Every structure is written in structure tokens, then in C-alpha cells.
Amino acid sequence: MAPKLAVFKLASCDGCQLTLLDCEDELLALAGEVEIAHFLEATSTVQPGPYDLSLVEGSVTTPSDAERIRQIRAASRHLVTIGACATAGGIQSLRNFADVDEFRRTVYAHPEYIETLATSTPVSAHVDVDFELRGCPIDRRQLIEVLTAFLAGRKPDIPDHSVCFECKRRGTVCVTVAHGTPCLGPVTHAGCGALCPAYHRGCFGCFGPSGSVNLPALIPVLRRDGMDDEAVERFLHTFNAPAFDKELGK
Template sequence: MTRPVQPRKPGRPRLGVFKFASCDGCQLTLLDCEDELLAIAEDIEVAHFLEASSDIGRGPYDLSLVEGSITTAEDAERIRRIRADSRHLVTIGACATAGGVQALRNYADVAEYLQVVYARPDYIATLATSTPISAHVPVDFELRGCPIDRSQLLEVITAFLAGRKPGVPNHSVCFSCKRRGTVCVTVAHGTPCLGPVTHAGCGAICPAYGRGCYGCFGPAATTNLPALVPLMHRDGMSDEEIGRCLHTFNVTAFTALEDAVGEEDPP
């Protein structure tokens, strides 16, 4: 799919930050950069970032960061406009890269949800599914996490503004555990953990405190789910419990992984 390249405006590169269906946590990660953000702000123009300023600068943008999933027809139209106004578009967080926890709706009856949650469901206009940004427009880079890691976010911003590929690791959480010297919670304590199949980025926080990985950063580039499932069974988890463990922040991504494994299994 081809698209016109937006012309650069003279002066500092222009940054746009946009929100769709999400909790704002990934945008707050950008604000939490504090001193680092101030240093970057000297070299860029923050043209659109409603979480930080009510000033609205129109495109084109040299780099657009997009948080949140597409859940309404209006969102689907708006992301196409943002894409057309952006030289580079980067999705940030599990909602934007995989549909988020709200993508659980994809496997249920949305009309039933509306009846339970809203007093007047007829006032609510929503799509039946929650989908990642990449399902609607081309994306230049996906930054995983729920929420994203601040160091990785700064690396992505500086990389795109410098015209190079972001140096974001693509290994699993298990690799991070080994680097920080954390004892494997599964081997040592029989604690179920998604670390072997989860993309690194959090610094292996949960295993460092004796808890299993929850899969916040989605599937790693190379995963061996068929090898992990027997380990989780050994630790006392049923198939239903394993499914619930996988179907959280990145439900669509892990479901796609499960489906691919299922297709490889003999009938």
C-alpha cells in the first residue's frame, strides 16, 4: 500500500501525539520522561499533544505517536487523516499495537456488554471489535507494552528524528531475567510465567519480585508456545486457566499465536 510522503516544514521536526481507545497510560509515560523530554523539546516542536497542551497544531507532522485502539467508525476515519498528515507513524502500547484488553470484546457479544454497562445502550455507537492501528493504516514502528517503557520510547523518538532504525531489543523476558540475575520463578518455585513467550521491555519487573510474567509486552519475535503449555500444566494450571493467562493485555496477539500453533498440529 503506497502513500504520499508528507513534505518537511522548515525548522524543527514536528511531533504529534494522538489518543484513541485507551487509558492514557502510554502518553503519561512520555510526560514522565520529565528532564529527558525537556531536552528533546529543545530540538523538536510538539505540535499536537492534548495530554500536555490545549494548543492544536495542524499537520504535517514529522513523527506521530499514536496510543489506543480503533473502536468506532469515527476513530477509523480519524486515524486515516492522521496517517495522511504524518511522515512517520509509530504506535505505542498494547492498545495501539494489539487492540488492548478491550479487544476481549472481539470474542463476545458487544450488544450484551452494552446492555449490562450502559443505562441507555441505544446512545452508544461502537464497533463490534477493537483493532490495532495497523489494521487500518500502515505503521512505521510498533512499540509494545502496557504501559510502554520510557527508555524505549525516548530511543524510538530520537531514532526517527535522527533517521535511523530504533534500537529496541526483540528478545524475551527470560533473557532480561538472566541479565539482571533473577532466579527463574518457574524453575525455583513452580510459579506459572509467560516470560519465555513475552517480548522484553519491562526489565523483567514481575519475576524480580517473585511473580510470573503477565505478558504485558505481547508475544516475543520467536516463541515456543507448545513447549510452554506443558510447563504451565505441570505447575497445576488447567487449559482454561492458561487461556485466561494469555487473554489479557494482548489478547488478539496471543490468540493469533495460539491459532498458528493449532494449525501446525496434526488433525
């Protein structure tokens, strides 16, 4: 019997699920090796668990999310979180630094109908996770590697070095050294292929902190390149804000 694959969504934009659909030829080959039991982005057919491998996109932002992820974990032999929302809380985790009740009163005509948590948290804050695949969105090559690894019963071969390594590998001139452009590449997990530096832009940290992070050493460089304290904070508070704050001990 083919192993069962399930894909679930919590609070997110669906971008990481679309990355899986964009795999096209690889997805067709994968469909011949697994039974896609739950993937609402692709099919309305839903089969009950247990599932051999579940991919979860999105952060936990409501009480129902918290309950649902516990149910998914219970029904899954392996659970892999995909994308910045699921691995770090995502852009919506900016609420963690503000008053959610004030947002609710300001945005909604009837805030009493909105049920939400005070924070947006990664899946790993609620259940055990077997692997976290970073990115906003995730990289299709890394996704195929993770799927292949779990189906083969081995550990995924996903490097934890920084974006700087990818810049050097593709021969991209360092935008910070050459132009004084603020860049999070030295502290950001590789996986994007150093896309932004290749187009003369600084890295924005889409993939979260790398395996060896020295943020205290980078911040003076950002200040040297024209950023004040407020600008540095905004720079770090994007796709993976809680993860970078954690590296700073906040």
C-alpha cells in the same frame, strides 16, 4: 525548521502518554529539538499537520476511531504506535471473544446511543505503521530510543528477545524453575526489565509476544504448574489477547 511531533489518543487509559510526560529531563531536551504540534495530554495548543512523527496510543474501537486514524496517517510522515492497545488491541480487545451487543444492553440504560465496533483492533489493522512500541505501559527508555531514532533518521534499536533474557541479565532466579510459578516470560517481548519475576511473580505478558514465540511448548509447562485449560486461557487473555491467540493460530 524543527520537526513536528504529534501525540494522539484513541481508546486507551492515557498511561503511555503519561510515560512520555514522565520522561521529565529527557522531555525537556526533546522539546528543544522538536516542535510539539499536538499533544493534548500536555498542552491545549494544537497546530495543523503535516507532522514529521506521530505517536498514537489506543486501539480502534469505534467508527470514528477508524476514520480518525486514517486522517492521522495521511497527516504524518512517520507513524509509531505506542502501547498494548495500539499494537494489539489492548484489554478492551477481550470484547473480540464475546457479544458486544449483549455488553451494550447490559451496561447502558440507553444502548442505542452507544456507537461502537464489534472488535477492538490495533492501529496496524487499519493503516500502515512505521514502528510498533510494545508495553502496558511502554518503557520510557525504549520510548526515548524510538524518538531519538526517528529524529536521527535511523531504525530504532529495540530488541525482540524475551523477558527470560532480561531475567538472566539482572541475575533473577527463574520463578518457574525454582518455584513452579506460571510465567509468560519465555514468550513475552522484553522491555520491562523483568519487573514481575524480580519480585517473585510470573510475567503477565504486558509487552506481547516476543520475536521468537513457541506458545505450544509453553502451555504444557503452565499445565504442569497447576493451570487447567480455563486458567491458561485467562492467563493469555489479558493485555495482548489477540496477539497471543494469533501465535496459537486461532
